[in-house]
Amino acid sequence: MINNNKLDNILNFNKFPAVSIFIPTLITGDYEVNRIRWKNELSKVYEKLDAQGYNKKSFLKPAHDLIDNADFWANQSSGLAGYFSEDFSKIVHLHSSPTAQNFLSNTFVTTPILLTKMNKQRVFLLTISQKNIRFFEAVPTGIFPVKIDDLVPENMEEALYLDIQKETLHPTGQGLTNTNHFKDKTNIRLEQYFRKIDEGIWTLLEGEKVPLVIGAVEEYQSTYRRISNYKYISQHMLTGNTDNMTPAELRSQLQPVFDDLYKKEHEKVSEIINEDYENKKLVTSKEDLQFNFEIGNVSTLIIPTNYFEKDDERVLGIEKMIRECYNKNIQVSIRDDFDKLSALTHQVIESQVQ
Numbered sequence: 359m360i361n362n363n364k365l366d367n368i369l370n371f372n373k374f375p376a377v378s379i380f381i382p383t384l385i386t387g388d389y390e391v392n393r394i395r396w397k398n399e400l401s402k403v404y405e406k407l408d409a410q411g412y413n414k415k416s417f418l419k420p421a422h423d424l425i426d427n428a429d430f431w432a433n434q435s436s437g438l439a440g441y442f443s444e445d446f447s448k449i450v451h452l453h454s455s456p457t458a459q460n461f462l463s464n465t466f467v468t469t470p471i472l473l474t475k476m477n478k479q480r481v482f483l484l485t486i487s488q489k490n491i492r493f494f495e496a497v498p499t500g501i502f503p504v505k506i507d508d509l510v511p512e513n514m515e516e517a518l519y520l521d522i523q524k525e526t527l528h529p530t531g532q533g534l535t536n537t538n539h540f541k542d543k544t545n546i547r548l549e550q551y552f553r554k555i556d557e558g559i560w561t562l563l564e565g566e567k568v569p570l571v572i573g574a575v576e577e578y579q580s581t582y583r584r585i586s587n588y589k590y591i592s593q594h595m596l597t598g599n600t601d602n603m604t605p606a607e608l609r610s611q612l613q614p615v616f617d618d619l620y621k622k623e624h625e626k627v628s629e630i631i632n633e634d635y636e637n638k639k640l641v642t643s644k645e646d647l648q649f650n651f652e653i654g655n656v657s658t659l660i661i662p663t664n665y666f667e668k669d670d671e672r673v674l675g676i677e678k679m680i681r682e683c684y685n686k687n688i689q690v691s692i693r694d695d696f697d698k699l700s701a702l703t704h705q706v707i708e709s710q711v712q
Contacts, residue, residue: 361561361562362564362565365468368448368466368468369468371441372464372465374463375412377421377441377442377443378440378441378460379403379441379460380437380452381395381399381437381438381458382436382437382456382457383431383435383437383438385435385436389432393425393431395458396431396438398458399458399460400460402460403418403462404418406462407462417445417447418442420442424440434451435452435453435502436453436454436499437452438451439471452474453474453480453497453499454470454473454499456470456666459670461670461674467673467674468677468680469676469677469680473692474497476684478619478623479619481497481569481571481616482496482563482568482569485574485601485603486552487601489513491511491512492600493559494608496608496612498620500609501605503605506558509562510555511551511554511558514547514548548578549581552582553585556582556585556588560588566590569592570590571592571594573600594612594615596608597611627658630702631702639703639704639705640703641700642699647701650703650707651678651679651701653707655707656702657688657701657702657703658690658691659679659680659683659689659699660691660692661690661693662693665692676699
């Protein structure tokens, strides 16, 4: 999971050489495959730099050092993106499997991570108990833990201990009284605990509109929903003790949320297509796509499933469109009932391109 600030750093980079590397990765099984895929793509990058006469390759050391990092390759998601340049190095774990590709340019190729970011089929899961806090990002193909150790207290005891310390050191000398009073108020203690969690994960949630499911007892859910700054908390409830559940078990309980998201997204686009029975608002030619993007007339970009497979040129060709969709909040729909890159427009406007 990549937050908006780190993503902006990648998007705004504009200096040669900008190297982008993508590989699909195995979560289980033969991790050596991950390492070999990375090594192969990195070798191709070296060849491209040689072909352009660029001899200063030390900026790729972070990418090269990963080759022999066995622990790194044994802990992967579905895909991996790497961005490298002089004084710039960033690894992003992807929740979908990209085609193994590499690009050398003066800007980074961001289509795979932007599609992940804009994907309407995403769900956040926060599991809370007095002894444990976990955060996950789930997609249709799986669920992935997000590291939050440095953002939230380890448990309720640690969260309350921090507050006790503050009150004990209060210059009025009334800290002990306040602390005893605090300990006697279960609801206040819970709220304080939840506020610390909410403040901590705000770094991850700021700017998102992804449904957040709270995995906790019903009392905790209602309290957290009331105090949270995040406005997209789902009403969906998990059953059982989430502390004892594996990620796979948690993911299975999120399926109703995904079913609802899929239905809403596809029905909305399908409804527009069906109402436009003469297909006047549907454009498919490269020229019409470019023209309607230029005049701000695109409401939805429709990408066929597997559109990017084994075609570097397609990735480069669509990069500008994907960035514009991200910047202007234009919906992107990936569908298996389309075989051409298409767009739905706000209005029917005849292209001036001949």
